Amino acid sequence: MLDFTELFSIALGAILVNNFIFSQFLGICPFMGVSKKVDTSLGMGMAVIFVMGVASAVCYPINRLLGDLELDFMQTVTFILVIASLVQFVEMFLQKAMPSLYEALGVYLPLITTNCAVLGVVLQNTQNSYDFITSVVYGVTGGIGFLLAIVLFASVRERLEFSECPKSFEGFPIALVTAGLLALAFLGFSGLKVFA
């Protein structure tokens, strides 16, 4: 039935070894855009975990339906529409049910639609033909990996503001170099294998 060791290794892989940002390059835009402060990056990370988990869960039955109707080629169009409406729905729901969380997430919630990590995780679920539970686990842990990366990066970047660097590297390029060094650190996890 359920293979917990496999689930665990998928989870650990999504957080560390195949980190969405540092080894798959998914979700770089929000990673660069909202990582100036630790607080906001924490909010963004939470929102991404939530949306990635729910999107994985919702897109699984939809993908099965598309498969049954032999409309596989409509995957991309369908998924992006599902994600866009899902984000909209989550936004409205949170506004009514949990105003405090809604306030905390602020503008980052609508921005998630164009986060390629979300579409990426859904497409990867279908490509690897994960079952329902594996899809949700992969989605949520992928989000946790995103949170880890963006919070680490934001805490480095806060200090970067006060350090001196060559003029042409000011701002964005030096942030990229920082991200590169973090990626190098995450490369160290690639030797990690769990029960394999």
Place this chain on the structure above:
Amino acid sequence: MNIKQQFKEGLITQNPVTVQLLGMCSTMAITTTLFNGIGMGLSVLVILTLSNIIISLLRKIIPNKVRIACYIVVIAGFVTIVDLLLKAYLPDLSSSLGLFIPLIVVNCIILGRAESFASKNGVLASAIDGIAQGLGYTIILVVMCVIREFLGGGTFGAGVISPKGIQILPSGIPALGMILPVGGFLTLAVVIAAMQYFLNRPKKDGESEEVSK
């Protein structure tokens, strides 16, 4: 707006990657060989131009409130077409770009140009804008590919000139790290820094000339 101005903006002063800082994910992820870079650049160029044309045609019909959703549907349609065409005629390219072809849908360059240019300008101007911005993107990809391929594998033009490319550096010297994600971040940082350096320099010269006149 004239054509020359648009091309100058797309290629240099308003380059989508190095100045507007859009479309980072694909820029860093797929620039490991020249073949990938050219393939990805041209795919985006085609999709960007076509979606700009359609969105510009529809700009008076689309209601303002649901415009983003409409743009995404138009873009997703073209991305699906290109994805299927590549799978059929260039299976090698399709498999090496993998996930990043369907992910063109959420590439900020395309949505960004739809929102900031095609929704406000005529069909012809939008088409030219698509070509100019797409070329700017392609050029940056090609530059990044050449640097990373040379430093990471010691080759040039893998997949384009010959399957494995021309070996320039003897084996042992190239640093594998340049092909890994680390290299992507570092190369883009250097390319953007170089661009900032060159953009800031002539501007000051130009201003001082105008002042002296």
